[in-house]
Amino acid sequence: RKRVLSGIQPSGKLTLGNYIGAMKNYVALQEEAECFYMIVDLHAITVAQEPAALREQTESVAALFVAAGVDPKQASIFVQSHVPAHAELGWMMTTLSYMGELERMTQFKDKSEGKDAVGAGLFVYPSLMAADILLYKADLVPVGDDQKQHLELTRDLAGRFNHRFGDTLVVPEPFIPKVGARIMSLDDASKKMSKSSPNAGSFIALLDSPDDIRKKISRAKTDLGREVVYDPREKPEISNLLSIYSNCSGESIAEIQARYEGQGYGAFKKDLAERVVETLEPLQRKYAEIRASGAIHDILRDGAERANAVAEQTLREAKEAMGFLLPR
Numbered sequence: 001r002k003r004v005l006s007g008i009q010p011s012g013k014l015t016l017g018n019y020i021g022a023m024k025n026y027v028a029l030q031e032e033a034e035c036f037y038m039i040v041d042l043h044a045i046t047v048a049q050e051p052a053a054l055r056e057q058t059e060s061v062a063a064l065f066v067a068a069g070v071d072p073k074q075a076s077i078f079v080q081s082h083v084p085a086h087a088e089l090g091w092m093m094t095t096l097s098y099m100g101e102l103e104r105m106t107q108f109k110d111k112s113e114g115k116d117a118v119g120a121g122l123f124v125y126p127s128l129m130a131a132d133i134l135l136y137k138a139d140l141v142p143v144g145d146d147q148k149q150h151l152e153l154t155r156d157l158a159g160r161f162n163h164r165f166g167d168t169l170v171v172p173e174p175f176i177p178k179v180g181a182r183i184m185s186l187d188d189a190s191k192k193m194s195k196s197s198p199n200a201g202s203f204i205a206l207l208d209s210p211d212d213i214r215k216k217i218s219r220a221k222t223d224l225g226r227e228v229v230y231d232p233r234e235k236p237e238i239s240n241l242l243s244i245y246s247n248c249s250g251e252s253i254a255e256i257q258a259r260y261e262g263q264g265y266g267a268f269k270k271d272l273a274e275r276v277v278e279t280l281e282p283l284q285r286k287y288a289e290i291r292a293s294g295a296i297h298d299i300l301r302d303g304a305e306r307a308n309a310v311a312e313q314t315l316r317e318a319k320e321a322m323g324f325l326l327p328r
């Protein structure tokens with residue numbers, strides 16, 4: 001069976017972008033592969049987090065995984081800091097990473113731009129992410145388009161490790177959706193939809209109420225003209241809404257385009273809002289159930305136990321290969 005590993009940061013509210021770009025594929029892969037899905041709290045602290053909020057968000061994201069359809073019996077859901085091997089292999093990967101390659105990471109450039117105090121953790125963030133993936137010898141990593149560059153670095157680091165110390169780690173492949181790999185902001189299709197945006201109207205949070213969703217979609221920016229056609233260059237705003245529609249309804253872009261031919265943006269947006277509401281309502285209902293049941297702690301304990309077993313084994317192999325004296 002193939003191995004799958006992925007993670008989401010517990011910072012801010014998860015958005016429809018996280019769902020379409022990553023979580024939908026978590027669910028799609030869980031039957032055929034051995035899956036590990038984690039909440040990356042060690043990554044979240046690379047920018048300042050309020051302790052109470054971090055704790056709450058960590059639990060919330062775990063519940064959202066389950067609510068989105070990840071089955072804790074099939075897949076292991078765990079918190080990164082519950083598996084100490086991440087920090088250890090993360091350090092080892094940091095020592096193998098070059099300043100130059102980390103400086104080229106666009107996520108680092110975006111997050112550090114214009115700031116006068118940039119935390120060192122933000123810089124070595126991709127080395128820790130590489131360790132996350134390599135610890136599980138993952139074959140596939142379901143992510144959105146924005147993580148492609150980090151995956152490239154992970155592949156380089158795995159290759160570098162194997163070249164220097166002998167074949168130990170597996171070189172992973174990204175698993176990126178064909179439609180929806182990059183869901184854009186509702187107020188500006190040149191920016192990706194992001195949970196950290198200061199404008200709440202620019203993203204749909206997974207826990208937004210149906211009325212908020214309708215409001216946000218009716219206010220979403222559109223392009224000149226009135227034809228609902230998929231053309232990311234000439235009609236970036238409508239194209240983004242079309243990929244959201246396609247992901248929520250399961251229909252192809254061509255089918256949707258044909259339905260709204262000659263109808264203009266208004267009818268399309270109204271229906272789109274309903275497709276999004278229909279997608280998120282069952283998820284929200286399940287989320288409320290799980291939070292109320294308190295079951296998440298057991299799920300995370302089981303998940304961490306399974307994750308630790310795999311991660312500790314790989315860490316031992318990597319330490320031995322690098323020349324660490326193992327305790328006897």
Ligand code: TYM
Nearest residue numbers: 006007008009017018021022129132143144181182183193
């Ligand atoms: P994060 O927490 O920013 O996002 C979680 C996942 O959601 C995807 N995503 C999107 N997909 C489509 N459209 C969008 N607008 C959008 N916004 C976010 C992301 O691509 C990601 O798959 N570095 C990672 C977390 C991480 C990780 C890992 C991922 C840490 N270790 C190991 C995979 C494997 C991150 O910041 O994701």
